[in-house]
Amino acid sequence: MEIKINKNIYKEKGLKNTIKCYKHLVKIDLREEGDYFVVKMIDMGRGVEKVIKDEFCNYLLFETSKCL
C-alpha cells in the first residue's frame, strides 16, 4: 500500500514523527518522487490494514499542524 504525500503541504518533520509513531504497527519505506514523499507500508497486521492509511494521514495532519 502506498501513500503519496505532497511536500508543499505536509512537512518533512511531521512525516518523520508520524513514521516514528507508526513503525511498531507496520514496516514503512519512505522515498521521494518529485514533489511527493512516497510512503510504502509493508507487513501490516491483520485488522489494521483497512484503517491504517487513513489514521496515518490524520496523524500526519496533526503533526504538520504542530510544525506550522
Place this chain on the structure above:
Amino acid sequence: MKTITVDTNIYSLRSIFSTAYIFLDDFYIFLDQPQENKVTIEIKSKDLNCDLDEAVGRFKNELINTSLRLKISEDNKKIRELIVSSALYGKVENLPKKQLELDDPEGICRPWEDVHCKNTNIHKAVNKNTFKSDGLNYVKMFKCEKKDGDKN
C-alpha cells in the same frame, strides 16, 4: 468520500489545517495540491451513517470562521503582545509619568518602613529569602533584640 477544492489565494494553508484539525475526531482528512494555488481536501467519514454533504457544508463554514479568526489574531498581534508584556513585567512604555502614578488619597501605598520606622537605629535583619525587584524592595525585616538568657 467527498473532495473539496480550495483556492489558497482566498484561504491560507494554515486556516485549512486548523479547520481540518477540528474535524479529525469524526473524519479522515487528506490534503493534496494538484496544481499551484489549489488544495484538494478529501473527507471520509469514520461513521458509515454520517451525512457527508452536511459535513462538507460544516467544513466550509468552519473554514470561513477559522480564516477570520486567524486574520483578527494577526491584526491584534501587537496589542496582544503589549498587554501580555505589561502584565508580566509591569512596564507600560511611552506613557507620561503622571499617568503611571497611583491615585492614593488615603496614603495607603506608602511603604511600611516610612510610616512606622522613624527610629533610624532599628536593627534590620535580612534573611536568605530577601529579594528585590524594579523599584520595589521586598525586604523581610524583623527586630532581633537578644536578652541575656534567651536561647533563640
